[in-house]
Amino acid sequence: MDSLMNLISTFDLASGRIAGGALEERHLSDLRGRFVDSAAYEQALQAGDALVYTVCGVERPPSEGQLNLALGRLFPGKIGDEYFMTKGHFHAWRPAAEVYLGLAGEGCLLLESEDGRAAQLVPLRTNAAVYVPGNTAHRTVNTGAVPLVYLGVYPAQAGHDYAAIAERNFRHVVVEQTGRPVMLPREQP
């Protein structure tokens, strides 16, 4: 059996670290082309390449039945009216679902079907789980004033496909309107 150290994963909500996991950082410059207001994006980037989010994962060998963990910490902010968000991805192994658990802060998951037609904006809260079904693109959005911290649990075989979503982008955006987050089609008719 694995040692105790390999079986316990303690999260530090402030640093976004899971004991034993590697912390990856995503800055504003890593999110080029994702935000709808590109003038606001360039302006924000000139002011400094802000840290937008971190991900710290504990990964197992990708064999059947194993599970991975990822602790996400997404900072508050906006580009124009659009909230700070993660790149978002599909799972490379499309049937893989993911369970997200809110640990701190206030935010949402933007979910889209493979063809981008069906979409849901799902609140991500403390003491609640959000189910991301298989075959679904998912992006986390911070709609609050403090870091949004959350844990994802997913099959170790899932893998990440960032390319599919980088190519077509999400078809919906999450923006602030009269002080509240709303989901709108990216292309305005």
Add this chain to the structure above:
Amino acid sequence: MDSLMNLISTFDLASGRIAGGALEERHLSDLRGRFVDSAAYEQALQAGDALVYTVCGVERPPSEGQLNLALGRLFPGKIGDEYFMTKGHFHAWRPAAEVYLGLAGEGCLLLESEDGRAAQLVPLRTNAAVYVPGNTAHRTVNTGAVPLVYLGVYPAQAGHDYAAIAERNFRHVVVEQTGRPVMLPREQP
């Protein structure tokens, strides 16, 4: 895509309920034969068939890549020196792992390999995950003074095998010694 209601699972730590899930109750009488001190067990049972734990699950169709949730709430108590605990189980599909997250209270997971020779007592705490590898019997133990509340996330294909562990029981017990939980072999040499 599923409706919003099917994608969000809100936990109520006090009642042990997940919105939309069915609550199962396990009383002392359901745990006959599990505790090492059978005289203390009969005496406790005569005093009343206490509620020992509840489990509330959200289950998906058992197809590849899907995940289930179970919220457990285990009450504090002891039978002799042995802490209140769950029946414990293997997954019917042995390779299936499970991630446990502590939400409230103080306790441990008792893990045993299929042959019962390798065992670990792993603390279950808030803001920490415990990884239960595949092929591993797991039982939750409340070592504190308040209800232990925790969430399990596991492959929807996992299933539960209670029979294997009912037949052989865990080979280790978790008892209080000088005020602290310790794991000991069930059969004293």
